[in-house]
Amino acid sequence: MDKLTKTTGIALLKKLREIRQFEERIIPLYPTDVMVTPVHLHIGQEAVPVGVCAHLTAADTIFFGHRTHGPALAKGMDMNKLMAELYGRTTGCSRSYGGSMHVVDPANGMLGSSAIVGGSIALGVGSALAAKLSGQDRIAVSYFGDGAMDSGVFWESINFAALKQVPVLFVCENNLLSNTMTQAEHLFAKPTAVVQNFMPAFSADGTDVQSVYSVVGEAIAHIRTKRQPAFVECRTKRWMKHQGVDRDDLTYNKVDPKQDDPIWKLEQGLLENSMITEAEIKQITKDIELRIDAAIEFAQNSPFPNAEDLVREV
Amino acid sequence: MPWSRIEQSHSAADSGRIISYKDAIREAIDQAMIHDPRVFVIGLDADDKFGAFGTLLDMTHPERIIGTPISENAMTGVALGAAVSGMRPLYVHLRVDFMLLTMDQIVNYVAKWRYMTQGQVKVPIVIRAVIGRGWGCGAQHSQTLSSFFTHIPGLKVVMPSTPYDAKGLLLAAIKDDYPVISIEHRWLYKNTGGVPQELYTVPLGKGRILKSGNSLTVVATSAAVIDTLNGCEKHNLDVEVIDPRTLKPLDEGMILESVAKTGRLLVVDYDYPSCGFAAEVCAMVAEKGFASLKAPVQRYTFPESSMPASGILERAYYPNPDKIAARIKEMLAEQPVLSRA
Numbered sequence: 001m002d003k004l005t006k007t008t009g010i011a012l013l014k015k016l017r018e019i020r021q022f023e024e025r026i027i028p029l030y031p032t033d034v035m036v037t038p039v040h041l042h043i044g045q046e047a048v049p050v051g052v053c054a055h056l057t058a059a060d061t062i063f064f065g066h067r068t069h070g071p072a073l074a075k076g077m078d079m080n081k082l083m084a085e086l087y088g089r090t091t092g093c094s095r096s097y098g099g100s101m102h103v104v105d106p107a108n109g110m111l112g113s114s115a116i117v118g119g120s121i122a123l124g125v126g127s128a129l130a131a132k133l134s135g136q137d138r139i140a141v142s143y144f145g146d147g148a149m150d151s152g153v154f155w156e157s158i159n160f161a162a163l164k165q166v167p168v169l170f171v172c173e174n175n176l177l178s179n180t181m182t183q184a185e186h187l188f189a190k191p192t193a194v195v196q197n198f199m200p201a202f203s204a205d206g207t208d209v210q211s212v213y214s215v216v217g218e219a220i221a222h223i224r225t226k227r228q229p230a231f232v233e234c235r236t237k238r239w240m241k242h243q244g245v246d247r248d249d250l251t252y253n254k255v256d257p258k259q260d261d262p263i264w265k266l267e268q269g270l271l272e273n274s275m276i277t278e279a280e281i282k283q284i285t286k287d288i289e290l291r292i293d294a295a296i297e298f299a300q301n302s303p304f305p306n307a308e309d310l311v312r313e314v
Numbered sequence: 315m316p317w318s319r320i321e322q323s324h325s326a327a328d329s330g331r332i333i334s335y336k337d338a339i340r341e342a343i344d345q346a347m348i349h350d351p352r353v354f355v356i357g358l359d360a361d362d363k364f365g366a367f368g369t370l371l372d373m374t375h376p377e378r379i380i381g382t383p384i385s386e387n388a389m390t391g392v393a394l395g396a397a398v399s400g401m402r403p404l405y406v407h408l409r410v411d412f413m414l415l416t417m418d419q420i421v422n423y424v425a426k427w428r429y430m431t432q433g434q435v436k437v438p439i440v441i442r443a444v445i446g447r448g449w450g451c452g453a454q455h456s457q458t459l460s461s462f463f464t465h466i467p468g469l470k471v472v473m474p475s476t477p478y479d480a481k482g483l484l485l486a487a488i489k490d491d492y493p494v495i496s497i498e499h500r501w502l503y504k505n506t507g508g509v510p511q512e513l514y515t516v517p518l519g520k521g522r523i524l525k526s527g528n529s530l531t532v533v534a535t536s537a538a539v540i541d542t543l544n545g546c547e548k549h550n551l552d553v554e555v556i557d558p559r560t561l562k563p564l565d566e567g568m569i570l571e572s573v574a575k576t577g578r579l580l581v582v583d584y585d586y587p588s589c590g591f592a593a594e595v596c597a598m599v600a601e602k603g604f605a606s607l608k609a610p611v612q613r614y615t616f617p618e619s620s621m622p623a624s625g626i627l628e629r630a631y632y633p634n635p636d637k638i639a640a641r642i643k644e645m646l647a648e649q650p651v652l653s654r655a
């Protein structure tokens with residue numbers, strides 16, 4: 001706990017738990033078909049969005065891909081709106097037209113997410129360019145997985161961001177998997193080794209929110225002061241299957257329930273340093289459960305869209 | 315050349331074993347790879363344990379199935395480079411939406427290479443893509459886009475609707491020395507039908523009459539063919555159902571002949587309407603078969619909108635057998651507006 005204050009530590013824990021508990025509630029609900037949308041769960045990887053977004057303001061923009069729930073909640077999306085979107089209700093963040101993969105919340109800097117791997121990396125660069133051109137002091141984040149680094153658009157975006165020196169943070173949430181492919185099977189080189197020729201490139205332990213928080217803090221300080229791009233790779237573990245609500249069963253993706261658990265790690269650290277008590281953890285957990293209960297109720301009581309509204313905002 | 319010995323089976327008799335659409339595709343690919351060592355498969359997750367929805371499982375030549383990174387545009391160029399250098403690549407995309415990343419390679423390279431080299435270089439490449447909505451996949455994972463490819467000179471486009479055609483058209487595509495885009499609707503994968511065991515091809519550019527009738531001609535593609543047939547059966551409609559099977563080249567003769575008999579045309583195509591395949595068929599009939607028409611031609615397509623995620627809206631978005639039948643009945647109920655002397 002050398003790097004975290006008590007306040008920050010507890011704030012990070014609350015966000016980690018919010019994402020974890022939100023998704024754990026999806027697991028039993030999903031097979032009942034109340035959520036008709038493909039879900040890519042974040043369980044196990046929460047330290048990355050939480051450690052990154054803790055440094056962002058609402059004005060900072062973020063662009064992510066198909067695995068949306070973690071970064072969306074970490075960046076400040078209202079749980080009710082996300083739950084209602086999963087339930088296909090008009091009160092959802094995308095009014096039920098988007099589903100799990102297309103979430104939006106402009107007030108919190110989320111201007112849309114894409115299910116086509118890679119493409120939205122360029123949008124983060126463009127958003128940073130907009131900040132530069134219009135003299136805003138916000139920054140932008142391009143948030144993606146290791147699979148996205150296979151794509152041309154990733155390398156083209158890195159090159160352009162470096163050429164034009166725009167204030168963008170590239171975050172690779174590296175779960176070392178692209179669907180069922182290991183990173184070694186889909187990406188030849190170590191990403192940081194190549195990217196550091198373009199911009200400062202950092203590595204963090206994506207199973208440890210302290211590590212992500214401190215490394216990203218350094219990267220963002222660079223971006224905010226120098227108005228230049230930076231890259232952070234956060235190595236993490238995917239606990240669930242690529243899509244859906246089942247535990248992953250790939251023999252080459254073994255998960256250690258403690259060492260790969262950002263929540264266990266942070267709670268251990270906070271307890272050891274007497275920054276939190278078991279009772280306080282219980283209370284945090286319970287408060288979040290109540291908020292999720294309310295979100296589910298909100299979603300269930302929200303209206304479905306009307307078929308007459310099929311063609312809208314085309 | 316190994317392929318010149320393969321007979322084209324013009325009779326569409328679905329004889330032999332009953333197997334699924336998916337297995338028909340699998341068998342076609344397996345047999346093509348056994349038959350011709352130049353045939354190889356490339357694609358993201360082509361070599362994983364799901365094997366492209368089962369169409370690439372248990373292959374005799376797994377060493378010729380190549381998985382790729384998420385690098386679709388470059389990989390299409392790689393496949394084209396292999397094709398012009400003597401191989402016969404079969405590129406597979408688990409969703410057609412990912413093919414949009416390859417439009418530069420497809421439109422500027424694949425479609426034009428034979429033209430720009432004036433046939434001195436052949437382009438025997440097949441690109442398969444799977445389509446079909448489902449489970450709130452939303453706007454970026456539910457498109458059809460067949461009309462898109464049909465728009466481009468230099469590409470042939472096939473959309474098999476039956477297991478028999480799935481095998482025969484895929485083999486014809488692999489055999490062909492021009493680029494062919496093959497689009498498969500995933501709702502069809504479990505459908506079964508008669509499929510001969512041996513290698514055979516279904517000619518590119520020949521349609522098929524799946525149901526004959528007198529009062530109206532329906533031209534339908536892919537899953538819309540099956541929905542139309544089901545709608546006609548359920549509502550006992552006397553219409554002729556044509557599956558062009560190949561969107562390009564199009565079997566214009568078959569469509570015009572049918573319209574000459576029925577005087578009415580409805581095109582059912584699960585794709586966007588504007589400048590789409592349905593519009594193309596309507597224009598063709600208006601140009602070449604105007605004298606046969608008793609009523610205006612009609613299209614039944616997706617609405618002019620992207621696909622919503624919510625289930626209710628998704629269902630409203632898609633045509634289905636009952637909706638198609640209702641549209642046909644509406645057309646039949648109208649008095650002929652075009653009276654011929």
Ligand SMILES: Cc1ncc(C[n+]2csc(CCOP(=O)(O)OP(=O)(O)O)c2C)c(N)n1
Nearest residue numbers: 067115116117145146147148177178179412
């Ligand atoms: C261009 C494109 N190709 C293929 C896919 C199918 N697909 C969806 S997610 C995914 C794996 C992405 O891996 P990664 O970027 O590491 O993200 P993760 O799922 O691990 O979070 C693939 C191949 C896609 N959505 N877009």
Ligand SMILES: [Mg+2]
Nearest residue numbers: 145146175177
């Ligand atoms: Mg990954």
